[in-house]
Amino acid sequence: MAEIFKCDEMFDHSFFTWSSCAFGVFDGVHRGHQYLLSCAQETARKNGGASVALTFDIDPDEVFHPERLKKLMTNEERIKTLSESGVDAVVVLPFTQRFSASSPEEFLLNTFNGHAPSYLHVGYDFRFGARAKGTVKELANWARDAGTEVCAHDLKSADGAPITATRIRLLLGDNDIIEANKLLGRPYYLVGTVQQGRGEGQEFGFRTANLKVPSQLQVLGAGVYGAYAHVDGMRYKAAVSVGVSPVFADKTDATCEAHLLDFEGDLYGKAIKVEFLHFLRPMIKFETIDELIATVNGNIAWVRGNI
Numbered sequence: 001m002a003e004i005f006k007c008d009e010m011f012d013h014s015f016f017t018w019s020s021c022a023f024g025v026f027d028g029v030h031r032g033h034q035y036l037l038s039c040a041q042e043t044a045r046k047n048g049g050a051s052v053a054l055t056f057d058i059d060p061d062e063v064f065h066p067e068r069l070k071k072l073m074t075n076e077e078r079i080k081t082l083s084e085s086g087v088d089a090v091v092v093l094p095f096t097q098r099f100s101a102s103s104p105e106e107f108l109l110n111t112f113n114g115h116a117p118s119y120l121h122v123g124y125d126f127r128f129g130a131r132a133k134g135t136v137k138e139l140a141n142w143a144r145d146a147g148t149e150v151c152a153h154d155l156k157s158a159d160g161a162p163i164t165a166t167r168i169r170l171l172l173g174d175n176d177i178i179e180a181n182k183l184l185g186r187p188y189y190l191v192g193t194v195q196q197g198r199g200e201g202q203e204f205g206f207r208t209a210n211l212k213v214p215s216q217l218q219v220l221g222a223g224v225y226g227a228y229a230h231v232d233g234m235r236y237k238a239a240v241s242v243g244v245s246p247v248f249a250d251k252t253d254a255t256c257e258a259h260l261l262d263f264e265g266d267l268y269g270k271a272i273k274v275e276f277l278h279f280l281r282p283m284i285k286f287e288t289i290d291e292l293i294a295t296v297n298g299n300i301a302w303v304r305g306n307i
Ligand SMILES: Cc1cc2nc3c(=O)[nH]c(=O)nc-3n(C[C@H](O)[C@H](O)[C@H](O)COP(=O)(O)O)c2cc1C
Pocket: 197, 198, 199, 200, 201, 202, 204, 206, 207, 208, 209, 210, 224, 239, 240, 241, 245, 246, 247, 248, 252, 257, 258, 259, 282, 283, 284, 285, 286, 292, 296, 299, 300
């Protein structure tokens, strides 16, 4: 796992000398991001310096467009995933108001503080600085004087279109978990702490671990999914409903309910990670509880046989 540095007043910017940085927000750390990170590792190998994922502590849209912000992962998971991506270090820039208001030139000065990296890898459409005014052209102008080689890459594509976080969010919204996982390069997952439910699942014959997913992380379309659930270092097959149960909409605020197969015990208060693998069906507003139970039992049987 790579070391994680916060780029604050205490940070020694000379760390950047000879380094190869890949720069961006990297929500999802998807296959396009992984490609960019591997390019930084490659030039670092040739050049002898450190390979670095250079990113922000928050998604800048948390400041600029909080109302429409949707994310594939929390900031903590994003930074942790970057640290596991194979780079030598993750350098996290605090996204302050002052930082966000700076011109492209000031932005670069503040970021590197006279210690420019040898290589800076970005996608060709990369934007930075106040109102995202800085383009690869500005970056290249600055780089010429700073002695940095800017590598502006074509976006890695799949099925004829660039892999982007936006594209993955749209696929997830359409329940297309198979395609989304293909572009992510790993299963899409949610993490959370198991909340107290209404306890009716037990009566119905299937207990569920309930999660309240924050609205910014609600990108996966409502429906029933086959998944793996990870708790206490163990992995269980799971049948999972996403979205508020329409039958009990007035009694619950859980937005994700997971039934773990062959699990006995108490999950309340425990950390759980749910990896989504298959979309089974949309949520149904059943007329009777018997119908609900029979259908969910069918879903659980499918998960047992197919996951
Ligand atoms: C695999 C699975 C599928 C589900 N499908 C539906 C559904 O289609 N419609 C619905 O209203 N609720 C659905 N639910 C939610 C159940 O109604 C809910 O888990 C049950 O009422 C227990 O709730 P409790 O844990 O809050 O007690 C599903 C739950 C699971 C685990």
